[in-house]
Amino acid sequence: MMPGVVSAIGDVREHRGRQELYKSLQPAVLDRLCEVAKIQGTGASNRIENISTSEVRLRELMERKVKPANRDEREIAGYRYVLDTIHESHDSIPITPGVILQLHRDLYRFQDVSFAGRWKDSDNTIAERTEDGSMVARFVPTSAAATPSAVERICDEYARWSKGATYDPLLVSLIFVFDFVSIHPFADGNGRMSRLLMLLLSYRSGYDVGKYVSIEAEIERTKTTYYEALAASSPRWAQGESDYAPFVTYLLGVMTACYRDLDERVSLLSSSAKGEDVLRAYFAGLTGTVTKRQIMDDNPTLSRRTVERVLQRLQAEGAVKKVGAARATAYQRIDQGEVS
Structure with a gap:
């Protein structure tokens, strides 16, 4: 591992060692922190993809007090559904192509779209908008034809490497997230799926800060850095020569920031x-x-x-x-x- 990654993962491990501090809080307080993180995370992850609603409507949708009124709200309700599944059942959710398809299908469960739960059927390009407003290709993902086998490969690699003692399971998880983003396996919803998978994999690895402080909100706050890290790790990915360090280090930094936020909240909540x-x-x-x-x-x-x-x-x-x-x-x- 690169020195930057070693240092970053060391920071996250140090914070994880203090997880028992906040688990000693009253259950009602933990439940409240969890619900707030869900609301903030759902809003942030969708806003990154230009999907939004008012703060009041977001809260009402999350609390199931209202039904989705438009496409954006149906997208938000779908994210809420998958997030609830991950929070309730993460330890029993295997990382397989079939499960990823099911989670994507659930992401669109409130919409009637043909691509829900299906791999992309045409090639796509990851583009970015320049200062003059034009769109330029930043990265060309895996072709539609090669996508099923590519997803199967990264699932197999995750299963193999996460069971060994060579690498921290969290490191293996973040590499999986980058590979998933690079494959870009769906016609739509790849960004939100990548963040949901990051939560799922981090919980399975024993790092559950995202339950109490929104990781998605921290990614939204540092969105520019996210795209810079993604671009830095992307060259020669298709040739199997990607430098994972920039992207992995960025996500480890996001988790460390969330742990620090949680430490501050726990300190206040635990004090008199x-x-x-x-x-x-x-x-x-x-x-x-x-x-x-x-x-x-x-x-x-x-x-x-x-x-x-x-x-x-x-x-x-x-x-x-x-x-x-x-x-x-x-x-x-x-x-x-x-x-x-």
Whole structure:
């Protein structure tokens, strides 16, 4: 392994060693963290593919309070369905071509599309948009004709290498994700499937941070770096000479960032800190705006009454300001020296 990969996987292992800390939290708190991660992850993974709905509708779809009203919401509902399957049954889901096809079929279970659960039947190209708005080919994936055998090959390799003692199963998992993206086996849904498979494989490898902090949201936040890492690892992949290090190192960095986020949340939730102290620390690390609902999601041990009381106090002190009105109301930290 390259030195960068060795260092990155060491960081993730170190954080995994502290997993028992957050498992000692009250089950209700863990359940809340899990539900928030699902909502944030579903929204982020779909937004990366330009699939979106309002924050309110997203939450209602995730809680099954409403039915999908349009194509984007049907795509979101499908992602939710597969994500639930992975959370509930990851240890019993084998990594085989048939299972991957089934997960893809479930991704489109709320839509009537002919390509659901089928390998692509025509060649595709991974393109990117340049600054002048034109599209240029970045990578040519596996041909449609060769796709079934290519997926079977990477599944066989995953099974073989993940059972051995030579490589960390997580490393084998991330290489599988890169190979999957490079094959691009479906007519549509490859990006979302790759992120779902990453969650599935990381859980099976014993790294379950994605249950409590959204890995998809961190990928969305660092999307530019994601595409740069993908491009750096892509040359000569078809010839079996790909440099996996850039892509694998990037994903390990994503997981480390999520573990650090979780460590901070666990530290606050496990302490006897008052609600005011918790929210002061929360806003100290905040960039941009945040709604009251998001504040409560990120701080599941605090009641609505506590959040509202502390927000009023922070506003009175000039530490936080309110932006927007009615349902669009959000809150933003006021940096020292800023004139409100």
